Amino acid sequence: MREVAKVPISSDAYSIYIHQSGQSSTRVFALDYGDKMRIYDISGSLKSVRNWSSKVRCIAVGDIDGEGKDAVVGGVGKRVLVVDHKGKPMWKIELESTVIACDAKDVDGDDAAEVAVALQNKRVILWNDDKDALFSRRIDGNIADVWLEDITEDQDLEVVVADRQGNVTILTSSGYELKRLRLGTSLSVFGVLTFGKRKLFVSGSREKELTIWDIDGNHLSTIELTGRPKALATGVADDVSDTSYLVVSTDDRRLSFWEIVSSTRAAPNERKTLQKIESTKTTLYRRAIKCGNCGAPALPEAKRCDSCGAVLEPLAEYKIDEFIKESILSITEKHRRIKLNDLDRILRRTLPRPASYNLRRSLQSMIESKDIEGYLERNVFIRTSKKPKRVGLISKEKISEIPRVLKDMLKGTDRIEIDRMSVGTGVPKSILRQTLLILLADGQVEGYFHDSYFVLNKKQNVTDFIRRMSDEIVELSQ
Secondary structure, eight states: OOEEEEEEEOOOOEEEEEEEETEEEEEEEEEEETTTTEETTTOOOOEEEEEOOOTEEEEEETTTTTOOOOOOOOEEETEEEEEEESSSSSEEEOOOOOOEEEEEEEESSSSOOOEEEEEETTTEEEOOTTTTEEEEOOOOOOOOEEEOOOOOSSSSEEEEEEEEEEEEEEOTTSSSSEEEEOOOOOOEEEEEEEEETTEEEEEEEESSEEEEEEEEEEEEEEEEEESSSEEEEEEEEETTTTEEEEEEETTTTTTEEEEEEEEOOOOOOHHHHHHHHHHHHHHHSSSSSEEETTTEEOTTOSOOOOOOBBBBBOOOOHHHHHHHHHHHHHHHHSSSSSHHHHEEEEEEEHHHOOHHHHHHHHHHHHTTTTSEEEEEETTTTEEEEOOOOTTTTTTTTHHHHHHHHHHTTTTTOOOOEHHHHHHHEEEHHHHHHHHHHHHHHHHHHHHHHTTTTTEOOOOOOHHHHHHHHHHHHHHHHH
């Protein structure tokens, strides 16, 4: 550990954020009670000072719209605010409790940053870049901080929540719990230290020191400070670096800039724990549930639906990667040049349950395996393959049977058995699934996949659904 700089400040800094950007050098943002936002480089040199209200409780910086421009995220009372690089408001979300911590990073590989916030009432929320809540979950203790980090090294970021009693909870980006550990008996500041595949935690409380812990909560080392920690932030030089940055403010009005060097290889016990977390993540997504009664999403560990109280039955094992591939093929058949964040937004409508994935990685894998022809141009995917000729694929007689079969299947139920519909109409299952995926992606119908069924949402008009289904199959067959 090496202290790079110790910088005196005129007012206590209560929120710090380290931001790395491919287009600029690493910057350190510090909010203080003097109503200033001070921006430093990683060596502690002050680069700029802006007037900034101390009513802003936390700060995070990220490219929210995926256009290559950083925006500032802040929690102000019971609101989340996002302003663009010119200071123009982008988001203003009203909440039921005070925002106490926030983070902003690209969770799902669409080049647009998601926003995580922690509230005073112990709730954690993760929003997609279009302000759609990917999950909302309550934590047992009073929350101290929330971080977005790739703990499992699969490019799908996890949500790491630390509470003031020293507990740390690692969640998937869909809110599923992966692991809990304990860092002492109290905690006021918290951060994640990344060294390649190795993940460590740093925390502080009322003592003039910080403690570094491994992924199991074992004490590794201590950093002596000149005062009690008020806020901290961490960052990395690059994705495979053995150096992590640490910036901490102390109650003697100082900012300390540190470099911490470590092996990028986890110790044997750490590797075992990380492998267990990865295995738990895979298992949870195979058991991920939507309520078969009302369609509401539910956590895999839950026994009853929070919305309607029905007993939850796990879905049969389903490979989410295969569903994502099928959805991407269907969506890009119709939208052959599409921004990644738009593709992500559409893709989420088609998923049969909350899921964790990395869109850029999925596309690159599909391109390399020749499952799809196209290329990525910055934040845009361009599909280059010719549209398949479908003339004569489905006869008029088969299409004419669709309304009758659908009406019969939907009598007294909201479920369509795709295999049975294929037998009744003669339309291949692949075409039926593609039709439903396209309709879902375009927002023309409301529903979700459940095993081999497609379930209509309660507010979906059945007559309108049958008409749209028939029309889309006609279009696909032409």
